[in-house]
Amino acid sequence: MGKLDLITIVIIAANVIISYKGFGDFNFFEKYKFQVGAIQRGEKMRLFSAGFLHADNQHLFFNMVSLYFFADVVIRLLNPLQFIIIYIGSLLLGNLLSFYFHKNEYHYxxxxxxxxxSGIIxxxxxxxPGMNLYMFFIPIPIPAYLFGIGYLLYSIYGMKNRVGNIGHDAHFGGAIGGYLITLLLAPYLFQTNMLMIGLLALPIVLLFGMKKAGKI
Structure with missing residues (x-):
């Protein structure tokens, strides 16, 4: 796990280069970030471009390390083209869900x-489903599904408490994108992996339940 395929290197490099351009160029950052009012005015490119900008080094590092851990599994068990479809589809669905959640917040x-x-995870x-993660700071292997579920539970916390200038709700749209697109590309999973399909649906159901109850 964590092998760097060429397409993963290209995506990480694009994120680093564009994020650092944004760190040092306020106008560039403002032009390409996700912003509800601008998207409503017709600047749809922001739904895509915001996925390559980050709030700070920690935000960039966390996302790229998470991608590093999981990308090779998708590339190896599907193929590079399907990996790109999942990556871009999840990016767009993440930002579309965020737009839906915040469509009445003009300045969001x-x-x-x-x-x-999230989609790749x-x-x-x-x-x-049986893979384990070996993190630098934890001496025992972590089941990957626990990391994935924890990642989304942290996203709920971030959404509820408006932590940083980070698209926490986009995590969920991305997870839904990765979940659905993968099941479309690999329908055999319904025969081999129904337990994990059900388990990974739980944080998504929790999110929409909290949203309906007005808790987010």
Whole structure:
């Protein structure tokens, strides 16, 4: 796990280069970030471009390390083209869900690859549910599905408490994107992996339940 395929290197490089351009160029950052009012005025490009900008180094590092851990599983068990479809589809669905949640907040803005990365995490876990992660700071292996579910629970916390200029709700749109697109591309999972399909649906159901109850 964590092998760097060429397409993963290209995506990480694009995120680093564009994010650092945004760190040093306020006008560039403002032009390409997710911003509800601008999108409503017709600047639809922001739904895509915001996925390559980040709030700070920590935000960029967390997303790229998460991508590093999970990308190879998707590329190896599907193929590079399907990986790109999942990555971009999850990025766009993440930002579309964020737009839906915040469509009445004209000044709401956010950035990050979180939607795309959430989609890749969910895809990888669906494809290889038994894999473990070996984190630098934890001496024991962590089941990948626990990391994935924890990632989304942190996103709920971030959404509820409006933590940073980060698209926490885009995590969920991305997870839904990765979940659905992977099941479309690999329908055999319904025969081999129904337990994980059900388990990974739980945080998504929790999100929409909280949203309906007005708790987010």
């Amino acid at each position: 803005s956010a950035v990050g690859a979180s939607g795309a990365v 969910y895809s990888a876990i669906l494809l290889q």
